[in-house]
Amino acid sequence: MDPNPTHFRGRESKETSISPPPPQRTGSASSIHKSGHVINHGHRSSFAENLRGLPPSPRNQRHPSFTQSAIQDLLNHPPAPRHHNPRFAGRDWRDIAIGELVSKDDVSWVEMDTSVEDATMALLKNTSSNVVVVRENTTSSTPVSTFDYNDLNAYILVVVGLAHPSDDLVELYDALAKKAQARLSIPLRDIQPICRKESLVVLQGDEDLAKAIEVFGSGVHRVLVANQNAEVMGILSQLKLIEFFWNEGVNFRAIDELYPRLLGDVGVGSQQIIAINADSPLTEALNLMSQEGLSSVAVVDNGLNVVGNISTTDVKHLTNSTSLPLLHDSCLHFISIILTEQGVEKGKDSFPVFYVNPYSTLAHTVAKLVATHSHRMWIVESASPSPSAPGTPSLGPTVLVPTPSSSQTSLAGSHFPSVPPASSMPGSHLSGRLIGVVTLTDILNLFAKSTGLNPSDPSEQRARRRRSSSSSVRPSLDSSRASIDIRR
16 A cells, blocks of 8 residues: 555545526435445546646636626525425424434544545545544444544645644654655554544434534534444534525424525624635645635635635645645636536536625525535625615625735646636636625524524634644734735
8 A cells, every 4th residue: 555645536526517506495405315425446547637638618718608687686586495305394493303314324434543545535435424433443433533624634734844833743744744755654643633623522313403503503513423322323514404404494484584584684694704815826725724724715816806715625636646736836726727627527617606795695695505515605795786775785804815925836847737817717707806704604503593592602613623823824814804915
C-alpha cells in the first residue's frame, strides 16, 4: 500500500444545474433509507488526464437560459409540493423517532490505527453521509471520533506545508509533513490534534425529532444514532433533517407555514460574512475554512459579486498528486476546474447556484440547500421585485479575506486550462453583491424556536470549531470586521 496521502482518488459530489428549477418537495425524493452508492473499484483516470484536449465550453457561446424576470419569478414562486410520504401523515413531527430517519448503510467504520490514506478512501466511498466513524479497534463498537472532509482539508494543508499552526502545534505539523514526504504510513491517531471539531454527540434511536432539532438548532452539524445496545445504527445530519422537513413538511403545519415567508420576515441570515476574492490562491480559501471551522466560503469578484463557492468537500479534487499545482492557483481557476470536470463526467454544462436574495422565500432557500447539498446559501443584493417595494435592505458590514500582495500563478508544467476572468463565469451576471449568509443551523434554529423548543446559542459550537487566534489568518479577519476590505 502506498502511504503517500496525496495519491488518493475520489468521486465528486452531485451538484445541481441552474437550468432546472429547484427540486419539488416529494417524499419519494428523500434520501432516507436509501442504500449507499455502488462503488466502482476499477481504474479511473485522474481529472488532469481527462482535461487534456477538451473543447471550449459551450457556456462561452450561449446566452443564459432564463431572463431576469423568469429568475425573479422562480425566486418568489418555487414549485408547489406534489406528494408526501403517507407514513408520516397525521403524525406530529415531534413524535417521530430519530431512528426512522437513518440507515445502517450510512455508517462506515475505521480504526484509530487506520492510515489516513485508507480512511480517506473510505470517506470518498461513503457518499451518503460524507463521514466515517472512528473506533479504537476492530473489536470495539464504541465510536471515539469521526473523519470527514474538514479533517482531510486540514491534513492536506499540513502535509504540503501550507498550514498555519499555532505555536504549540508547530512541531507536530513538521513531523507529519516529514512522514508524508518520506511516504510513511500515518495513522488517524497521530492527526487527532489537528482535527479540532465539535463534540461527538450520540442520540438514542427511540428519541423523538424534537431532541435532534434542538441539538442541530444549537449548531451541531451531525449526530450518531445508537440503539439500546449502544450500537451505532445510523448518522443524522443537519442536511438530512432539512431534507426530511422539505419533503415531508406538508404533514407538519407549524413548519410548512414558514415556507412561503420571505427570509427577512422570518429573521434568518447573518450580517457577518467571510468570503474570499476570486484572485486569491486556493490555499487561502482552504486555510480559511480550516481555521474558521467553515464548511464553505463564497468566492467574490472585485465588485463583491458572488462568482462561485468552495467547500471542504471540494478537496476530493486534490487527493491526487497531479492536482497539487491547483493549490497555488486562484480560487476562480479551481472553480473552473470543478465545473469542467462536472461537464466531463455528466456530459453537460452545470453551474450550481449557491445564492438567494432578501426577497427569496424560505421555501426557495431550503429547496436550493437540498438541491446543492450545501450547508449555507449566500444572500446577494437584488433589485426590488416591484416598483412600490423598497430596495434591498442593508445587512451591515461584509467581512472579506484580504488577498496577498503578490499575484499567484499556476506552477510551470501544469496541464490545467487557463483561468477565465470572473466576469465570464456562468451565473456571475445573475448573482449580485454579497450582503449576507443563511445556514442550515439558522433554519433549524428557526424551526426549533417556532415550535416552542429552546436550542442553545449556535455561537458556542462555532467557537469550538474555530482554530486558535494565534493563526496568521486571524489578524487579517479581525482587522476587517468593521468594513469591506480586499487587499492586493
